Amino acid sequence: xxxxxxxxxxxxxxxxxxxxxxxxxxxxxxxxxxxxxxxxxxxxxxxxxxxxxxxxxxxxxxxxxxxxxxxxxxxxxxxxxxxxxxxxxxxxxxxxxxxxxxxxxxxxxxxxxxxxxxxxxxxxxxxxxxxxxxxxxxxxxxxxxxxxxxxxxxxxxxxxxxxxxxxxxxxxxxxxxxxxxxxxxxxxxxxxxxxxxxxxxxxxxxxxxxxxxxxxxxxxxxxxxxxxxxxxxxxxxxxxxxxxxxxxxx
Numbered sequence: 001x002x003x004x005x006x007x008x009x010x011x012x013x014x015x016x017x018x019x020x021x022x023x024x025x026x027x028x029x030x031x032x033x034x035x036x037x038x039x040x041x042x043x044x045x046x047x048x049x050x051x052x053x054x055x056x057x058x059x060x061x062x063x064x065x066x067x068x069x070x071x072x073x074x075x076x077x078x079x080x081x082x083x084x085x086x087x088x089x090x091x092x093x094x095x096x097x098x099x100x101x102x103x104x105x106x107x108x109x110x111x112x113x114x115x116x117x118x119x120x121x122x123x124x125x126x127x128x129x130x131x132x133x134x135x136x137x138x139x140x141x142x143x144x145x146x147x148x149x150x151x152x153x154x155x156x157x158x159x160x161x162x163x164x165x166x167x168x169x170x171x172x173x174x175x176x177x178x179x180x181x182x183x184x185x186x187x188x189x190x191x192x193x194x195x196x197x198x199x200x201x202x203x204x205x206x207x208x209x210x211x212x213x214x215x216x217x218x219x220x221x222x223x224x225x226x227x228x229x230x231x232x233x234x235x236x237x238x239x240x241x242x243x244x245x246x247x248x249x250x
Contacts, residue, residue, distance in 0.1 A: 009158065010231030017076060017159075019166045019236055020243035022064035029053065031064045031078040038125040045208050058082050058094055058122075063174070065166040067159060077126040079163040081119050081170050081179075089115035094122055095180050099213040102203040108215060110180065117177040121167045126159050160187065161194065161229075162236055169240040171218055179218060182211040195226040 022028045032053035039054050040046040046054050061083050067076040085091045096103075096110055103110070110118060164181075171179055181198070182205070183191075188198045197220065202213040222233060 008231050009229065010233075010235030013158075013162060013232055013235050014070070014239070016070050017067055017162070018070050018072060019065065019067045019162055019239050021166075021170055021240060022066045022078075023243065023247045027066050028064055030068075030075055031066050031080070034066075034075050034078045034125050034127060035123055037127060039123075042128060043208075061085050063170050065163055065170060067163060067166075074129075075127055076130045077124070077159050077163055079124040079167050080122055081167050081174075081176075082122055083119050083174065083176075084115040086116075093118070093120040093180060095120055095182050095213055098182065098207050098211075099202055099205055102205050103213060104202045107199070107201045108178075113178060117175065119171055119174070119176045119179055121164060121179055121181040124160060124163055126163075130159055158232065161191065161196070162232065164191075164196070165233055165236045166240055168216070168218055168221055169237045173244070177218055179216045181214055181216070182207060183214055184209060185212055188212060188214060194229050195224045196221060196229075197224045 020027070022031050032055055035054035036046070036049060036052050040048045041052075059080070063081040063083070065079045065081070067078065068074060069076060082093055084093065090111070092100075093110065168179065180201075183198065185204070188200070191198050196216070198214045198216055200212050200214050204210045204212050222230075225233060
């Protein structure tokens with residue numbers, strides 16, 4: 001019997017989702033709404049606010065990435081890229097504060113890196129209706145057509161991965177060479193199975209659950225990802241580039 005063709009993740013993603021940098025006030029507000037819905041209303045990590053927007057002191061120097069349904073009627077997820085402050089380059093990134101006592105500076109010392117070449121991915125959030133059901137196997141080997149859901153309720157097993165890819169695409173445009181992040185150990189392990197080399201750079205910390213400080217070398221990520229992930233990478237980069245081109249032509 002012939003092997004069943006493996007689904008093309010790029011085509012599946014584009015069928016159901018749109019990813020773009022949040023380049024205008026409306027999309028940035030969508031990002032803040034998602035963060036409030038997940039971090040405040042659902043998980044209780046942040047206070048519920050009357051304006052239903054979750055923001056913090058790092059947003060003024062951040063770029064934001066937004067995932068919506070392909071027809072743009074539903075918000076799916078977001079992430080942000082925190083840059084160093086051009087007016088105060090030594091001002092720490094969020095993880096440098098949280099992990100100041102657990103970083104292994106023999107692996108890398110963020111304070112000694114060219115500050116304009118580093119950034120942090122944080123505030124990644126996925127709306128509950130787009131998360132995979134509890135108890136489902138989180139493995140690339142389990143991907144099937146059913147993992148994309150249907151037109152009435154699209155699901156996708158790699159929305160968090162797509163947000164990281166989107167952040168990487170945005171970081172590359174900014175000349176960022178090293179991305180830092182705080183990840184759940186399970187997510188880092190999952191990424192590793194996909195060929196994404198997330199390098200631990202210190203001991204775990206308690207930050208809304210156990211988190212591990214890690215880094216990604218921007219130019220090396222694509223080289224390592226598994227072949228099945230590359231169509232997804234290209235689809236996301238095409239969507240990010242198209243959004244920037246559209247904004248430049250306004």
